Amino acid sequence: MAEPMIKTENLWYSYNDQEPGRGEMQPVLRGVDLTIERGEYVAILGHNGSGKSTFAKLLNLILEPTSGKIYIDGRDITAEAMTEQDVFDLRRKVGMVFQNPDNQLVATVVEEDVAFGPENLGIPAEEIRTRVDMALDMVGMREYARHEPHRLSGGQKQRVAIAGIIAMMPECMIFDESTAMLDPLGRREVVDTIEMLHREKGITVLTITHHMNEAARADRIVVIDDGRVLMDGTPEQVFSQPDVLLAAGLDVPQSAALVHGLRKQGIDLPGCVGSVEECIATIVRAYTSV
Amino acid sequence: MAKIELQHVNYIYGEGTPFEVRALDDVSLCVREGTVTGIIGHTGSGKSTMVQLLNGLSRPSAGTVLLDGEDIWSRPKDMRSIRFRVGLVMQYPEYQLFEETVRADIAYGPKNMGLSAQEIEERVLEAAAFAGLDPALLDESPFDLSGGQKRRAAIAGIMAMRPEVLVLDEPAAGLDPRGRDAILRGMREYREKSGATVIIVSHSMEDMARFCDDIIVMAHSRVVMQGSCKEVFSRSDELAAVGLDIPEISSVCSRLRAQGIEVGEGIFTVEEAIRSLTDLFAEKEKSKG
Structure with a gap:
């Protein structure tokens, strides 16, 4: 039987460790146990400050847990033995797309931006060319390959950012409120792209969102509240309990x-x-x- | 009565340079006094450029901006008083907090208006209440607040000037449902208690339908529709053509109609849909019995 894509055990996180001198702060995550199988499409819901973004940032070690275990594809990424190269490999395997499209683009031409990741992986030039074209095709941005990223719309910028991750051939992609700053059209473009990556490419998808109708498109919804998993089920199971969602600052x-x-x-x-x-x-x- | 009127306004960025962009193209619109008016349109349609004209932050390349029937640029030296009368909350206003305490930040506007210390304190408390900000937070540093609390502090800073027109550019972007509702309810309460006119830019058709009286739709630097919520959201095809949606509940109702359930037309809130359907179920029950 294949190892789960992501497995966390009793995961705790407190910003105290990172920012000493800010006084005693409540832990943001208080024992999260969650297993996500390969190929799942999971939406993570929670109010602002619930810990959902912190949880996502732990999964590719942008943050390190205070205590608890994280296994990615069976490998314990919280182990002492993790080298810099291991972290590098992990981030290739688990790619992350953030909220603000303007903070994620680094180059002055779209195709160079998409090539940035694979270049850093030391992949041969020809192979990079193939991957960049493939990634831009996949997000429907091939015709913009030579454009300047800053002149694109928000939805287009996010799709370029997604292509940049795809070019590194990830097995899992995490979208941290990647549609929050977009207009309805841009949001639809990005959500359709996410769904395509899941259905056609079998990529494991975690999407963090405040939009209930976006979450409804996932196969599974996990609600995080007060640093713990409050609900975990199909959209049907979760949206059948409006009172629980409302109490957690959410909605149906x-x-x-x-x-x-x-x-x-x-x-x-x-x-x-x-x-x-x-x-x-x-x-x-x-x-x-x- | 029109509180704010734009007449044939053009706005051109980089006029006379090779990078010239026409952001507003012959825009005429009217915001009725005492209403909550929503501005919708896709990114780049000219919404934010337009709202920055309302308090004289930008000057139109051509055309007139009227406040209470008077051209706001007729006496440019009085622009300061226009800024007190028309309060503008820009996108992501939490990045503009700068004082040492939340109290001082909210007091910044009233202080500039030359009000007495007592009046300032009253207004700070009033504005904090409108914005749904816990008074216990007033002595904290604004940088120690959560994202949602920072947003409320920034909005309170504008409300504390008691503007006659409150303009909010995407005030709920990035907030969870509870935070979003708190800000939108606070905005409505400010309008009800002060009689002010409110203009709100948003991408959420659901929020607009719940909180606005009138809607103005912008596309390609122009105003393409203006009218009541009902009028605008009943033109779903035209909205779709400019990259916008109708609220989910409105599309649910039209799909129910397509399946033979005669829900009323022009429904755009969940409450109205529940009322209409409850009646239909009751009628059917009665006719059967």
Whole structure:
């Protein structure tokens, strides 16, 4: 049986260790146990300050845990024996796309930006060429290869940033609120790209978001609250519990809120609420059977 | 009555250089007094350029900006008073905090208005309450606050000047649902208590539908639609053509209609949809019985 892509055991993190002198601070993560299998598409939800971004940053050692274990593809990355080269390999394997597109682009031409990662891996020039073209094709930005990144739209910039990670052939990609600064069109471009990477390329995807309708597109939703895993299940299981989500500072998508609201009015609506389609089907079925 | 009016406004970046960009192209619009008016449009449509004209931060290349019917550039020396009357909260305002305490940061605007110490203190407390900021945080350094708290402190700093027009450029970007609702409710409360006019730029159609009276749609440097929420969100095809959506609930309703459930048209909040559907279920139950 294959090793899980990501496995954490009793993971704790406190910013105290990093910033001494800032007084006693509550730990941000308080014992996170989570297993993510290869090829899963997981959304991580949580309010601002819940610890979800911290969790993501631990997975490729941008931050180091205060205590607990992290296994990536079966390898303990929290072990003393991790060398600089090991960390390098880890970051190639687990790529990360951040929130602000302007902070992630380093070159003055799109294709050079995408080549930056593979160049640093010491890959031969011809191979880099192939990878850059492949990566730009994949995110639908090939025709912009010679453009200046700073003149692109937000969604296009994020897709270039994604291509830069793809060119390093990662097995897992983490999106840390990568759509937060985008307009509806840009957000759709990026979410479609994420979904394609998962479905067609089998890449394990973790996406951190505040948009409930984006989370609804994942196979699994993990809700982090107060530094712990509060909920873990399919969109259907998670969005069936609006009160728990609300108490955690979150929300359900509007379609699910409609079904829950109707149930509160005493209408008998058996059925699922995990996606817009399911909500519509649930309402139509109940209405026809009245 | 129009609180703010733009008449045939053009704005050109780098005019006369090879990099000339027309960011606003013959923009005319009207914001009714006492309303919450939403501005929507994709990135680069000219929204942020437009809001920076409203308090004279930028001067139009051509055309007029009217506040209460008066051209704000008719007496450029009075621009200072315009800035007190039209408060602008820019995108990611938390990066603009600079004082040693949250209290001092919020007090910065009122202080510049030359108000008494007592008046300033009153306004700081009032604004902190509108912005949903815990008074216990007032003596903290703004740099020790969380992202959401910083955002509220920055918004409070503008509210403390009690502007007649409060302009917010994407005030909820990047916040979780609870933080987003707190800021939008605070904005509405400020409007209700002060009678001010509020202009808000956002990418969330759901938020706009919940909190705005009127909507102005911008695309390609122009105003392409303006009207009530109902009028604008009922034109879903035109919105889609300029890269915008309608609220999820509105598309759910139109898909229910397509399946033969006669939900009312022009629904754009969850509450309205629940009311409409509850009635339909009840009618059907009755006609059966």
